[in-house]
Amino acid sequence: MESRATLFDPPVRGGPVRDAWLVTALLAAATAFGLLLGRYASLTSVAMLYVLAVAVASYAVRLSASIACALGAVALLNFFFIPPHFSFRVDAGENVATLLALLCVAVVISQLGTAMRRQTQAARLNALRALQLEQLATELAGATFPAEILLLCQRFLSRSFAGPCLAGLLRDGRLDLPADTPAAVREALQAAADDGRALGAGTERWPDLDAWFLPLASEGHVGGAACVRNAPADEGSRQHAQAICALAGQALWRVKLRGSIQAAEKESQWHQAQNTFLAAISHDFRTPLAAIVAAASSLQTQGDRLAEPERRRLLAVILDETGYLSNLTENTLQLARLENAGEIQLDWQSIEEIVGSVLARVRRRDPDRRIQSRVPSGLPLIKADPVLLAQLLENLLDNALKYSDEAIELVVDSYDGSLQLAVHDRGEGIAPGDERAIFRPYRRNDHAGRRGAGLGLAVCRAISNAHGGELLVRPREGGGSSFVLRLPVEAVQPAGEPA
Amino acid sequence: MSLRILIVEDDREIRSLLRSSLALEGFEVQTAVSVSEARALLHHAEPDALLLDLGLPDGDGMDLVREIRTRKAMPILVVSARHQEKEKVRLLDSGADDYLTKPFGVPELLARLRVAMRHRGTALASARLVHDHEDLHVDLETRQVTVDSRPVHLTPTEFKLLARLVRSAGKVVTHRQLLAEVWGPEYTDHTHYLRLYMAQLRAKIERDPAEPLHLLTETGVGYRLAAA
Numbered sequence: 001m002e003s004r005a006t007l008f009d010p011p012v013r014g015g016p017v018r019d020a021w022l023v024t025a026l027l028a029a030a031t032a033f034g035l036l037l038g039r040y041a042s043l044t045s046v047a048m049l050y051v052l053a054v055a056v057a058s059y060a061v062r063l064s065a066s067i068a069c070a071l072g073a074v075a076l077l078n079f080f081f082i083p084p085h086f087s088f089r090v091d092a093g094e095n096v097a098t099l100l101a102l103l104c105v106a107v108v109i110s111q112l113g114t115a116m117r118r119q120t121q122a123a124r125l126n127a128l129r130a131l132q133l134e135q136l137a138t139e140l141a142g143a144t145f146p147a148e149i150l151l152l153c154q155r156f157l158s159r160s161f162a163g164p165c166l167a168g169l170l171r172d173g174r175l176d177l178p179a180d181t182p183a184a185v186r187e188a189l190q191a192a193a194d195d196g197r198a199l200g201a202g203t204e205r206w207p208d209l210d211a212w213f214l215p216l217a218s219e220g221h222v223g224g225a226a227c228v229r230n231a232p233a234d235e236g237s238r239q240h241a242q243a244i245c246a247l248a249g250q251a252l253w254r255v256k257l258r259g260s261i262q263a264a265e266k267e268s269q270w271h272q273a274q275n276t277f278l279a280a281i282s283h284d285f286r287t288p289l290a291a292i293v294a295a296a297s298s299l300q301t302q303g304d305r306l307a308e309p310e311r312r313r314l315l316a317v318i319l320d321e322t323g324y325l326s327n328l329t330e331n332t333l334q335l336a337r338l339e340n341a342g343e344i345q346l347d348w349q350s351i352e353e354i355v356g357s358v359l360a361r362v363r364r365r366d367p368d369r370r371i372q373s374r375v376p377s378g379l380p381l382i383k384a385d386p387v388l389l390a391q392l393l394e395n396l397l398d399n400a401l402k403y404s405d406e407a408i409e410l411v412v413d414s415y416d417g418s419l420q421l422a423v424h425d426r427g428e429g430i431a432p433g434d435e436r437a438i439f440r441p442y443r444r445n446d447h448a449g450r451r452g453a454g455l456g457l458a459v460c461r462a463i464s465n466a467h468g469g470e471l472l473v474r475p476r477e478g479g480g481s482s483f484v485l486r487l488p489v490e491a492v493q494p495a496g497e498p499a
Numbered sequence: 500m501s502l503r504i505l506i507v508e509d510d511r512e513i514r515s516l517l518r519s520s521l522a523l524e525g526f527e528v529q530t531a532v533s534v535s536e537a538r539a540l541l542h543h544a545e546p547d548a549l550l551l552d553l554g555l556p557d558g559d560g561m562d563l564v565r566e567i568r569t570r571k572a573m574p575i576l577v578v579s580a581r582h583q584e585k586e587k588v589r590l591l592d593s594g595a596d597d598y599l600t601k602p603f604g605v606p607e608l609l610a611r612l613r614v615a616m617r618h619r620g621t622a623l624a625s626a627r628l629v630h631d632h633e634d635l636h637v638d639l640e641t642r643q644v645t646v647d648s649r650p651v652h653l654t655p656t657e658f659k660l661l662a663r664l665v666r667s668a669g670k671v672v673t674h675r676q677l678l679a680e681v682w683g684p685e686y687t688d689h690t691h692y693l694r695l696y697m698a699q700l701r702a703k704i705e706r707d708p709a710e711p712l713h714l715l716t717e718t719g720v721g722y723r724l725a726a727a
Binding site: 350 | 581582584604689690691692694695702708709710711717718719
């Protein structure tokens, strides 16, 4: 047997050869001692020496060897010490009785000794197993993933049993097992997991198998199943295996419970965020809608009585507010998309081009040309999503137009390794301490009674992050704010056209 | 004779609004609510232009555009929402003439239609050879380009790129189309060529390259040469 088997089958160390040597040595020692004492000791004393040898042997060797020892002791006593000496003949009837008594005593002692040895070994084994379960429990307490628990379970089973041992986790009712698992083993494991009961050797179901199939279960909650093949027949071993599996089952259930608690917490946080989101969004949508409804209904019912300039003004309100709504919708969608999409698609883009396309759109809302742009030529290309970057820039410019009445500067620059886009305004600025909060969804500077896209800056921040960039706001000397976007520039620019 | 236009749009309100606005401009308007209905109508009557909404209930007009392009030269305008960028570009690449992004105003729709009709109406017979818009004058035959009457020297590739845009003046030309026609079909992924050459062209033609008046960027789609 291999060394890993020591825990469940260790009654005797060594094999029959060792037993033979030990018995021979003990008998030889008893004989030699008897011969030495011969003149001074009685036959009874010598017989006692042999009884001692048999007693020692019975504790150290197998029952068969111990009985062989008893027989040898009787033979040797007869040969060396019972007259006539150096022959197996027995003359005196009294001596025959002595020999028979010795034989009986020797056999009884060897049986008692063997039983005692077994008990000691069983006690030692139980202590070892208890220690092992304690170790397993300690290690399981530190495990946080089902796979970790499974590995521990498998390791402890393999340490205790010759095996091979195998364990799998239950996922959606199916056991997740290595692909090379034999179909019969797979089925039996699945059955154990489905029933939550052990089956195989020594159990009520399929007791003829030489393997155990044990659920990793705790109070009816099955997390997986394990199999120990070439299982030893004794009840204690199976109970130990079941104890290991039960500990693993408990740990699996604990991890699962913890996971669902976390999920529940997360969901409640998400609901909270959703509520804030919905409250804010309905406010942001309702205000422009109210303006549109008022203007349109006024045109519908009072249209004929309104002066032409007033009618035009109402129409302009409707168009303006729909533009605002359309922007808001776009930002809301974009934020949701950026939060869910993860990776965005990047391609080589020219920042000059993006600025140009944004200005073309924003100028419609900037008839006085308050925005002044400074874009140097020969800027490096950047890896970007042009639609997203354009939206970022458009949001920043729209905000600047909305929150200030003076000139707005759009300045692009390239520093070593990065491109910087800055929008400087002369608005009332951001209150100190608010520099981070304004980038959160639905935070708004509402003082001046002017509406801002509550989402605009949150979308800008999300877009900047998606590009590995950095978006900051700084107070501007002389009043107003500077919104600065820094974008990384690839060290290797794309090669031009092959000549 | 009035021009006939087919509107494929599943939203009832938008459909009726478009119908009345276009009818007011003198178009004879037909409507369809789905790709299959549009297909059936196309078999019977031949409209002069098609206004195709993306995201119709029975399929994305891709097949319809391809089918029409194998037989007819009628202008096709794609109407899309912002989040349909990819489908829009796919349709433009496979032969649609131009696009409108929802929400759009009627003046914008009419301008686009006008450009598209002009191209199909006259450009097929005689290719457009001269482009005049504001301070820019391009003559493809003599290969002359002037800004404010001052001659501008272009490299052969710059000229090829500009000439391609002139041939579709006023209309969007996708990145893919430009790359395939100026550099060759194997270069359709090299969008950085376009960025670099457009920057060069703008530096030579535009007064303020950062706020171009002629070489307009259609973000994520392509370029458009501004036309009257």
